[in-house]
Every structure is written in C-alpha cells, then in structure tokens.
Amino acid sequence: MAQLAFDLPVRPALGREDFFVSPANELALAALDAGDWPQGKMLLIGPEGSGKSHLAHVWAGDRGARIIRAADLRDHDLPEPGPIVIEDADRIAGDPTGEVALFHLHNHMLAAGAPLLLTARSAPRDWGIALPDLASRMQATATAQLLAPDDALLAAVLVKLFADRQLAVAPTLIPWLVSRMDRSFGAARRIVAELDALSLARRTAVTRALAAEVLDMLAEQTP
Missing domain, CATH: 1.10.8 (Helicase, Ruva Protein; domain 3)
Structure with missing residues (x-):
C-alpha cells in the first residue's frame, strides 16, 4: 500500500548564511549592500524562483525592514518611517487600488528619507502600469538584476x-x-x-x- 503524501508547508532558510554568492548574483548583492540608492529606492529584478525573496529577506534582516507583499498594499495604512520591502511589485500592475497605494508609498518613503526595496520579475516598462505617475517613478528606479x-x-x-x-x-x-x-x-x-x-x-x-x-x-x- 502506498503511503499517503501530505503537502506540508516547507519553511525555507532565508538568512544571509544560506545565500550562495556566485557571478549570477554578486552584483545584485553588492548593490543592495551598498545602500547608496538614488532617491533611496532599488528594484531587484529576476525570474521566478531566482532568489529575489531570499535576497530581500537578507536585506530586510540586516536593516530591520518590514516586508509587504504588493498584493496586500491596499490593506495597509502608510507604515511608520523605516525601511520597507515590497515583494512582487510587478503583480500590482493593472490593479487601480494597488497602483495608487504603491504611488502613495513612494511619496511617503521619499518624504521620510527611508529606503525602499522592491522585487519584480521584469523591468517596469513591461508591467503594463496604468497610472502615469507611478510608471514614471518606477522607470526612474535604480535596478539590480539577478542573472541566469x-x-x-x-x-x-x-x-x-x-x-x-x-x-x-x-x-x-x-x-x-x-x-x-x-x-x-x-x-x-x-x-x-x-x-x-x-x-x-x-x-x-x-x-x-x-x-x-x-x-x-x-x-x-x-x-
């Protein structure tokens, strides 16, 4: 008789000591570690499963940053000043409420002088952002890319x-x-x-x- 297989949740290790540095990601890691980002924001780009979330968690752990999924932005008031990570920012494109929330967050973080790290699968020009002000802010954001x-x-x-x-x-x-x-x-x-x-x-x-x-x-x- 075959044993029943339960789809139990897997808890990945997301510490810096678990992040393997190679030529495919060393430039992105250096860019995040440098911290001197234009306008205090950085967009981390890479394909699905490329280590974006892991690297974002490393950065957040180093700086005590709050991590928010882009899909949940509409459910959050503007956070207290401090570092923020927005994961899967590209998934917000086409959602009017989410786009407005991300636009206001940009302005809030700039005014507070707090760093903002966003992750996405592709460059903002490919997202299909409908809100012109958000599109211009995202396209002006410095990027770090995880390579193949x-x-x-x-x-x-x-x-x-x-x-x-x-x-x-x-x-x-x-x-x-x-x-x-x-x-x-x-x-x-x-x-x-x-x-x-x-x-x-x-x-x-x-x-x-x-x-x-x-x-x-x-x-x-x-x-």
Whole structure:
C-alpha cells in the first residue's frame, strides 16, 4: 500500500548564511549592500524562483525592514518611517487600488528619507502600469538584476531546496541533476518537490533512478 503524501508547508532558510554568492548574483548583492540608492529606492529584478525573496529577506534582516507583499498594499495604512520591502511589485500592475497605494508609498518613503526595496520579475516598462505617475517613478528606479544561474549556483540551490525539505541525497546526485535539468530555479524547485512527494509516497530514498523518473515525467509535461 502506498503511503499517503501530505503537502506540508516547507519553511525555507532565508538568512544571509544560506545565500550562495556566485557571478549570477554578486552584483545584485553588492548593490543592495551598498545602500547608496538614488532617491533611496532599488528594484531587484529576476525570474521566478531566482532568489529575489531570499535576497530581500537578507536585506530586510540586516536593516530591520518590514516586508509587504504588493498584493496586500491596499490593506495597509502608510507604515511608520523605516525601511520597507515590497515583494512582487510587478503583480500590482493593472490593479487601480494597488497602483495608487504603491504611488502613495513612494511619496511617503521619499518624504521620510527611508529606503525602499522592491522585487519584480521584469523591468517596469513591461508591467503594463496604468497610472502615469507611478510608471514614471518606477522607470526612474535604480535596478539590480539577478542573472541566469551558472552550474555552481544551480547546485547550491538544489542543495538548499533538499535541505529545506530535510531530504538527504548523495552528493553525486547534485551535479548529475545540474547536467540534465532545465537551467532555471523554477525547474529546480519542481524537481525537488516531485522527488520529495514521490519518495514519500513510495517510502524510498531519493536515488538517481528516482530522479531520472522525475526528469522524464517533467519532460513529458512540458508543452
């Protein structure tokens, strides 16, 4: 009888000591650490699962910043002066209430002289912002970009994802996966999640054979 697999929440480690620095992210990390941002604001850009949230949490932890999801901006009064992180700012585009809230937050943070860090998947010109004043403010924001992952970073992300799920794997499995998987952080997350679910359902260890099965399954699902 197969074991029931429960989709329990995974609590990722988001400290600075858990952030692996590589050529793909070192410039973005340096830009955030420098802190001398034009108008006190910075936009961190990178694809889904590229480490934006992790790096934003590192910055927030260093500065005692409050972290707010862009989708929740409409539910917040203007915060007390202090550093703020707005996650997934691009998802607010097309929402009139959210766009106005982000516009007012810009003005509030500038007046308070407090730093504002925003994260997004792409540059503001691609968001489809309807509010002209917000569009101009976002397009004038300095940016730091997370680049496509290299082998070392993909390997480190896989190790972290397995550790977040408390999955023990053979060290040789990591380079084997890196050489065969799609080169994205999203693919790494899907692979580890599927391996976790399949190993739990079958009550077996995460092996190369199981990984090969997962890679074949994900390849079949790709349009």
